[in-house]
Amino acid sequence: MTSAVEKYRNNFLREVEANVEEGEWVKMCMQCGVCSGSCPLGDAWEHPPQELFMMIRAGKRDQVLASESMWMCTSCYSCITRCPRGLPITHIMHGLANYANRLGIAPKMNPTRRFAKIFWDNIAHTGRVNETKLSLRLYFMDGFFTGLRRAFAMRKVGLGMLRTGRLNPLGLFRAGGIARKGELRKLLARAYEIEDARKNFGKRN
Amino acid sequence: MTQQAETAEPKIAAYLCAGCGLGERLDLERLAKVAAEAGAGAVEQHEMLCGEDGVARIRGGIQDGATHLVLGACSRRAKTGAFNFADDGAAVARVNLREGVIWTQPEDAGETTQEMADDYLRMGCAEAKFMRAPRAIAADERGANKRILVVGGGVSGMTAALEAARAGYEVLLVEKSGALGGWAKSLHRRLPRRAPFSAPAENDTAELCAAVEHEKNITVFLNAHIARTSGAPGRFSADIAQGENTRTENIGAIVQASGFRRYDASQLPEFAYGKTPDVVDQMELEALARAADENGAPIARPSDGKAVQSVVFVQCAGQRSEKPGHLPYCSGCCCGVSIKQAMYFKMRDSEADANIIYTDLRAPGNGEDFYRAAQEMGVVFTNGAVERVEAGTNGAQLAVHFRDHVLDEDAVARADLVVLATGQVANSGVDISAVEKNEDGEKEKNGNGKDESAEKKPAQVSVPVESILQLDYRQGPDLPHLKHGFSDSHFICFPYETRRTGIYACGPPRRPMDMHQAMEDATGAALKAIQAVENAGLGRAAHPRAGDLSFPSFRRDGCTQCKRCTVECPFGAIDQDAEGYPQFNESRCRRCGTCMGACPVRVISFENYSVDTVGQQIKAIDMPDEFDEKPRILVLACENDAYPALDMAAHNRIHYNAFVRVIPIRCLGSVNAIWVTDALNAGFDGIMLLGCKKGDDYQCHFVTGAALAHERMGKIDDTLNQLQLEPERVRAFEVEITDIARVPQLINDYAAKIDEIGMNPFKGF
Structure with missing residues (x-):
């Protein structure tokens, strides 16, 4: 290149x-x-x-x-x-x-980039979004105390989601997701491979 | 031609129409009495005058001996077919009772409406008394030559010649160089003319040249120029000089297709033109592209013959700029040409870089598709302004320094070749107005280099002073220019008309343009030339009073030979004869009456339009005395824009002041100062002149009429001051045909102003 x-x-x-x-x-x-x-x-x-x-x-x-x-x-x-x-x-x-x-040139600390990465890792892992893990990873990405402050600021929204069943606290411990996660990961790995070869990209980090 | 004495007392018959509500709104019995008092020998009423029966009654009146008709009905612009008695030899005065009175006055206005109608009828009778039926130019004085001379053998000239020839007219085509084709024949490819407009098209100029050469109706004169032109539409005579030989040919009309000259790029040292052969203008790039095509090789750099890998196009080079020596205008076609030329590179090698640096990309017509096609090919378009080009040394690339307008920073683009998009300079002959101005100082010779005074001033185009037509007109050898060397014409309403009747300009002498536009233009000009020879053959006026049979004549024993008519005629129709009297060339005349307005001794008149036909109308109105509190305002309204606007206001029932009396005139240029004096003496409290826009973007159908009127009215202000009259009593306004609501408002505002300053103190004297 x-x-x-x-x-x-x-x-x-x-x-x-x-x-x-x-x-x-x-x-x-x-x-x-x-x-x-x-x-x-x-x-x-x-x-x-x-x-x-x-x-x-x-x-x-x-x-x-x-x-x-x-x-x-x-x-x-x-x-x-x-x-x-x-x-x-x-x-x-x-x-x-x-x-x-x-x-690897994108600004490392760009909040949109970081959110996007957390989101993608979350969904690519199980094939479904785990809202609980996603929000916690997002809030705590800058450290424990910042995470607590963010979670506290968002408590009303969080409680509302809990009440309406949109946020399952048990999600923290349950993997959830689709039935054949292994297949999905294989599929994505193959897609990466094809794209990397076509676009002559280096090793994925 | 001198004015002929009136042979007999006019016999006036007045007809009053009761249709369209006139019968209900007006007291026709009273109007009949007014007409009889004003000199009508017979007065007749009819419930629908424009109907078959009504028209038959009028014809009956003519058979009974009426020579002059006064028709009290609708506007002169309505029912022109029904009320056309030209073949019956009767003079017609139209009295506008419908649009002029009942449709613009409220129903409950009372006596003022009737007074208005009474006055208009008196005015109509007065006008009729002083007019004669137009007789057309005598058949033996008409020019009947129908051949067309085309000057210039480029694409515009060849197209005009072919169009006229194929319409059945004999054409003489004069080309100064040794071959037909002009600039166009040296192009590698031309801009696409047909869908999908996605690639340059074959240059088919050679086929056009062949078609011209094979057309039996066209005679081509190569290496030739016009040594002298004289005459008028239908009877022009031109000396065609070809080397040693000169032959005189008679023709009916002329198409001037004299093309353009390339802007001299050596005036652009900042772009390194002339410092390195690798900076070329668009025409030079065409030559490089042709050479490359013949060799089957990529376009080569002139300096070292290396294949060009990167090229930068500099748009607006020496154009749209107020710098000295630059062209202030946009040449309109260079964006398209640069797109086409960038494609030459990209179509041969898609890896080559072509960058077009522009400030405004102008792609008229289907040029937008062409632009998009170039983008798809990968031509880079950069919005910016080039400041300078630096030549590289020892085969290095050129550096184009420019301001990137999007990124707002100075930038450098490097390239093997730089193409300057320089503009077109009109090849339209001598600027006769500049020659006129110089006459006091050093007299300018024809065909003598450049106008040096123009060259030093910024943003003024210096036009080569070489006459194209060599007209022997008193007003100068070529078509008048508007500005920047382009021939004067009304670019929206009548683009091919010039200020010399029967001579039509097309192509770049009118405005900068590309081949396709020039060909369209040439077709238009050819049709205008055909129209001119046909009208001349019938003794009729050309545009815009097409078909008018009247023509100006003057009373020889009153003329003081002041020459003002010859100078002020916008169309150069008036020469002087051997004794110094004006010599009218009827078929050059457009019948605007500017000569009539100019004449200080009032000896110029038309049969149906003269100082008297208007002056007597002014005198005919019934002037109320000072204490009646009924002011009178005279409105002289141009028949081209102001009067139709008033008519349309009437169609919309927009009411205006009842104290105005409107007289339609052919052009503000025909307003003779005596009318203003007469009106003030007659007791009019105010005078409004409604004309068209003047200036560079004039709307006047006769080009200079509005400007002349404003100039003359400036002089009237001095007279008003001497009489201790307020200058507001005479005012000129610029109106447009679309000012339907504005014109009545102007009238009402002016009436309020007159109320404010009070009555004319000369009333009743």
């Missing part, structure tokens, strides 16, 4: 097209900025989608892949519905985030 990317050449754009989900759409952006203007969190993005697309064309590989910006996407789909060129912008944002994560 190329690491020295020339400015305003197609190298990085081609890399994105090859490796990022829906990346082949990036070249079709006509820089109108409707996506950036439509994003409800637009102000919070360091580089809104229009700018990310331009940075890709400008060959700013490291800045794009290390950016926190695409992790800000909440999948509201405003940009997709409004893009006059029909770019699947939401999917491209997630594709970029996923690619950066796979390369």
Whole structure:
């Protein structure tokens, strides 16, 4: 994989097209900025989608892949519905985030990235989401006392979920999940293998 | 032609219509009495004048000897078919009782409505008394030549020639170079004309050239230019010079398709043009692409012949810029051309890098599909402005320094080749207004380099001063320009019309454009030329008063030879004869009456429109005295925009002040200052001139009429001051045909203003 990317050449754009989900759409952006203007969190993005697309064309590989910006996407789909060129912008944002994560360039402490990882590990483990484990892992990811503070702040929601049966305290001790977990894990492992081979990725961490 | 003496006293017959509610709202008996007092020998009422029976009654009146008809019914813009008595030889004055009175006055208005109708009828009778039926230009004075001369053998000229020839008209095609085809023949590929607009199309200019050469109705003159043009539509005469030989040809109309010149890129040292052969303009890239195609090789760098792996296109190079020597305008087609040229690289080698740096990508028509196709091929589009290009040394790449507008930072792109998208400069001949201005100082010679004073000023296009048509008109040898060297025309309403009747511009002399647009343009101009020769053959006016049979004449013994009419005529229709008198070229005339408005001694008139036909209407109204508290406001309304707007206001029953008296005029340019003086003397309390927009984006159908009127009214302000009258008593307004609610509002506001400043102190003198 190329690491020295020339400015305003197609190298990085081609890399994105090859490796990022829906990346082949990036070249079709006509820089109108409707996506950036439509994003409800637009102000919070360091580089809104229009700018990310331009940075890709400008060959700013490291800045794009290390950016926190695409992790800000909440999948509201405003940009997709409004893009006059029909770019699947939401999917491209997630594709970029996923690619950066796979390369290990994504910002390590980005809360969205960490949540996504906890969520994926949780669901990939048993084939179903275990809400109890998921919430506890999330609250306590920054240490025991921070976890307690977070859990306390969310107690009303937690109790409500308990009452309505949405959160099972026994889930902490029961594995739960689908019937043939081994099959699922084998299936995922094979999918990783195929993707890694196709995209020429290094060893998974 | 001099004005002929009236042979007999006019015999006026007045017809009053009772239809459309006129009978209920107005006292027709009283109107009949008014008409009789105003000189109508016969007065007749009819319940529906525009019906078959009504029209038959009018024809009966003509047979009984009526020479002049006064029709008290609807607006002159309504029922034009029914009330057309041109073939019967009768002069017609239309009195607008419907739109002008009952539809714009409330039902409970009382006596003011009837007074309005009475006045309009008096005005109609006065107008009729002073008009004659137009007789058209005598058949033996009409130009009957139907051949069409096309100047320029590029795609626009060839298309115009082919279109006219295939419509059955004989065409002479004059091309200054040794071959047909113009710029187009040197293109590698052309912009796509058909769906899916996804790739450059074959350059089919050679086929067009062959079609022209094989067309039996077209005679081609190569290595030729026009040495002199004279005449008028239907009877132009042109000297075609071909080397030593000059032949004189008679033609009916002219299409000027003189194309464009490339902007001189050597004026762009900041882009390293001229410093390295690896910076080229778009035309030079076409040559490189053709050479590469012939060799079956990729496009090569001019400096070392290496295959180009990366190319940067600099859009708006020396264009859309106010810097000295740059073009201030957008040439409209260079974005499409750069997209096409970027495809040359990507289609040969998808790994090659092509980067188009633009500020606004303009892809008109189906260009958006073409743009998308280029993006799909992987052409990179960068929103930014190029500041400079640095030439690399020893085969190194060029460095394009630019501001990235999206990332908001300075950036550098490196490339083997840089293409500058420079613009088109109109090849439209001498700027006759600039020559006029220079006449006081150093007299400018034709065909003599560049206008140096223009070159130093920023954002002004210096146009090569080489006459295309060599017109022998008093007003100058070429078509008047609007700005930046482009021929003056009304780009929305009548794009091919120029300010020289019977001469139609097409292609880049009108505005910058690509081949396809130029071909469409040429088709339009060819049709206009055909229309012109046909109208001239019938002795009729050309656009916009197409079909008008009247024409101006002047009273020779009153003329002081001041030449104002020849200068102010927007269409250069008036020359001077050997004795210094104006010489009207009827078929060049558009019948706007600007000459009539210009004439300080009021000797110019049309049969059915003259200083008298309007002046006598002003004098005919019944002026209430100062203490009646009934002011009178004269509205002179342009028949092209203001009067239709008033009519449409009436259709919408929008009411306006009952004290106005509206007279339609052909153009504000035809307003003679004497009408204003007469109206003030007659006791009018205010005068409104309703005309079209003036300036660079003028809406005046006769180009300069509105501007002239404003200029002349500026002079009237001085007179008002001398008479110690308030300057508000005479006001000119710019209105549009769509100002349906605004025009009545303007009238009401103005009436309120007149109320405020009080009655005209000259009333009753």
